[in-house]
Amino acid sequence: MFESRQKVISNQYPAWKYLLLLVVIVLGLIYAAPNLFGDDPAVQVSPAKSVQFDASTEKTIESTLAKADLDPKSLKYQNGQFLIRFHNADDQLKAKSVLKDVLGRQAVVALNLAPATPEFLRAMGAQPMYLGLDLRGGVHFLMDVDMEAAIEKNYNRYVDEIKATFRKERIRYLGVEYQQDHLMAKFRDAASVEAADKALQEAYPAQFNLIQKPDEHALEIRLLPKTLEEARTYALKQNITTLRNRINELGVAEPVIQQQGDRRIVVQLPGVQDTAKAKEILGATATLEFRLVEEKGDAARAEKTGYAPNGSRLYHFRNGRPILLKRSVIVTGDNVINAQSGIDPESGSPEVTVTLDGVGGRKMLATTKENIGNRMAVVFIENRIDTIEKGDETIKKRVTTKDVINAAVIRGQFANRFQITGLDSPQEAQDLALLLRAGALAAPMEIVEERTVGPSLGQDNIDQGMMSVVVGFLLVLVVMVWRYKVFGMIANVALTLNLVLIVAVLSLLQATLTLPGIAGIVLTVGMAVDANVLIFERIREELRNSSVQSAIHAGYEKAFVTIADANITTLLAAVVLFSFGTGPIKGFAITLSIGIITSMFTAILGTRALVNALYGNKPVEKLSV
Template identity: 75%
Template sequence: MFQTQQKLITNQYPAWKYLLLVVATVIGILYAMPNLFGDDPAVQISPVKSVVFNAETEKQVEQTLQKAQLDVKSSVFENGKFLIRFKNTEDQLKAKSLLKDELGRQAVVALNLAPATPAWLQALGAQPMYLGLDLRGGVHFLMDVDMEAAEKKAYERYIDEVKAALRDAKVRYLSVEVENGGLEAKFRDIETEKTGMQVLAGQYSDTFILSSVEDSAAPKVTMRLTDKTVAEIKKYALQQNITTLRNRINELGVAEPVIQQQGDRRIVVQLPGVQDTARAKEILGATATLEFRLVEEKGDPYQAEKTGYAPNGSLLYHFRNGTPILLQRRTIVSGENVVNAQSGIDPQQGSSMVSVTLDGAGGRKMLATTKQNVGNRMAVVYIENRVETIEENGQKVKKRFTTKDVINAAVIRGQFADRFQITGLDSPQEAQDLALLLRAGALAAPMEIVEERTVGPSLGQDNIDQGFMSVVVGFILVLILMGWRYKLFGMVANVALTLNLVIIVAILSMLQATLTLPGIAGIVLTVGMAVDANVLIFERIREELKNSSVQSAIYAGYEKAFVTIADANITTLLAAVVLFSFGTGPIKGFAITLSIGILTSMFTAILGTRAIINIMYGNKRVEKLSI
């Protein structure tokens, strides 16, 4: 009983609580600081696949910039990429154009906004939080996936399989074609049609709904994909297109792109900080495919490049580093036949490889080809069709370009069909890149941009200024009210409120969260809510002072108000969790900042102010409180 009474009147924290508060304050300040330094206009240079930048490239870039007399703030070459910062956007745009012409197709030159965080903060891993589209400016696209085209493409893939199934069963057919929204296999007579129906039903009953048309003039079997299969095809098309878009957007150097599904056939793409919106549209709208061709070993590719003529039956191609190679005219299979591709390590040689899986039709073609070509090389050709905006006679004109690059040429070690490995790769990174291209090199279905919005940097800056002003005004009003109402205790609460804001910003930066306007709204709301706990505590202390000593009143104020504070904050936190679970986009941003604000406000309002009050009044003879 004596120990309890001592605890009530001393109001002293153990040393670890003070230490915890100091550590939290220091970490909060350090990781919130990067947000004060803003961004630098920059140019990001990345090598295309299978190209490696070296000291020569670094010298080439440096000489190009020096020759143009551009004012470079800093230039960093790390992880095989360049990041060159400038003092103004004019130099940035000029440098992008010059470097693109100088480096050609060996590099991707993209505009970017690079954080101006000092090196000593970067060494600690401190980075500014990302700003959303409404704050930083950028582009917003809503893209519609042509699901009808995806379904039609699926039917077309089955044509060769159905023909092969009928041939293997020695059933003679007239044609197998996509007609009337389905697949139709036509036969000479009803007898053959019945046999064909039995064969197809035995193999495709899980994939197709089959029906027989026993018309003596034109007997046929109609095959329509089941609802389950159609749903899987559409889901795959959407996921494949999202993967492809994500891969292409990497070329833009966007720090925090938002690529997400909307409904069952649309994709939202938001690119914060993108200044070159035309380039963004060109990359998103490009279509690509892959081809597997045999290498023409007899001809001389360098001679063909020199003369401009390839030997009969061959075509001249180039690797991405510019090395020429001759390939046979006949295409074995294309990217449409690739079902899956995964990178890995060859257990026999210990080198990097890619495991490829083809569909049925592609597997049969590959088997027939590899039987006769063991020891020869097979090349993978990446073909991209894109639209670029160029200036002609003072007017911007859209032109279509097609690029064909050989991304790999490996030796066929043995005959194979629908499953095989591509070996001879230089590194695990090259294997991962090749697998990614095989999986996501082409769009699974065509897409159309149905909505496009551009948020200019000036509008984004206006949003930042107004959002910042709302936080400052709300913050100052709360500080004034607390100082006037609770005097010295109110000033202590103001210190805790300031610390609360710093910790919120630090946590958002450490999580690399994206701050949007709704997120700022969550912070403003948190500022108002953060003082609720202190109001409850201080009012309780005032009540206790009427019947208790100063030390007892302080102790009772914090202890008895805790349950009420916890209940109020937990219910608000639950509401924020529900908003995050069921909301989308802006709602999630609001819910995240609100949740973080609730947790940090409890820490600073209860532990923070209690620590300061304990230092000021703990274990001291005090007759009156400034509250």
């Protein structure tokens, strides 16, 4: 019985626990290390839509930089784009200007900040955590979606369909027009009003609220509240999707694009230095057109002479290749309801499946019925504002670009659902589906608030946040050593390891650190020693009635339940904050949650390992606690 008790209070860990602790420490140091190296000013060169880079592109970039007497720190091709690092911001700005002039519309040239992590750490997947807008600097936009325009657009979409219904049922009407928040259909007599009411109820059973106005021989047509709410929701979600796709052109790491209220969108772009470019991309409006190709004309000759045959217009693909299209438009992007990329099961080639609304389907059916074997082109039209610097004067110029993104042969007649084939790659199919789905804003938007956080302000925030962590950390270290002597120093080692592990986990998860996140780390620093305080005070009490080894064992065993209860309840509160909070609160909750888990590991397993190594199974008469 005596031998069994001695075995329990020997305070020795098995080798596997020491090995586990060592592995965690090494991994923590590796994945926390990238945050020590900072960022390099860089230029990111991404291909424009449907453009692919090759070896000649790299040679063009290298020769352009050499002619401008620029010596980049490195030039690397990764993830389909070039990342060029420079030694200073002046070279970065100069390189961006010369590359933009040379590459033109074949590429999107954007300023960026690239992590300066050494290659051997990057090879192990170690990357620094992202810094939020309040730390890294960047721009903040609050954009208001014009819901009234979205509703009007939704009503106008039904005008042609309602007229077609009246013509089909041979109902004589004077006109159908939009008036404020409803459609008004006017007729010659009361009988026509009755017939129109019945026809619309059958054609649109769950979409309209119909009100007859016999005195005016008119029918008031209102969309049901549910349909209106769906239209508002669609406009907001579609605009968010469109903004997200446009922001991808800026090469922004971890952009924040989220809904605020029922009609506003918050856009935060951390690290963006070219704020004018950001505004141009966010403010641009785009649409799509489907046109027949003019097969008889000579596009090369039209480009050379500047004259297109009658009934046609000269357009260009994104690679600059000319093509003649007919003047008449079949349908526009407003008629596209959905578009999905996929693979043609028969040929195995990439394709895009497009779904049109009723009006677009009827127009497409009539066109394709008469043009089987001819080609149909998809034209992407974008209106943007270019900012031109002339001396001290800034000139804003509105520019409209019209690019042909696809021209495929019509294989058979189709209406509101069809496939676009003849695409070069699955990536091109995905890009085309993306443009068809989100090429245009569902409703106009206005920037109602704009804030720019400069890099200096971001650095001030970082410095102040780091100072708060360091001061809090040092104060805890001093108090623990003063209060608990050697055991206090052990707790300080565990606290240091805890900070390393928090940073490592944030980096491993590629989380975004913000000022509230730093606040969570500061709070964790204070809370991390709570477990050790409970353990050490328990050891002190046990020393009055027990041996040293028994006191150590009892201190850790009896305090564990209290420590677990306290940390679990705090972790539950952090989970609730993350579930129901917004961006800043989520950042605080994430760092707090990670800090609680790592502090449990270091305060219990870490300090126990050190205590066991110093005092375990040794003839110690007194503890410095």
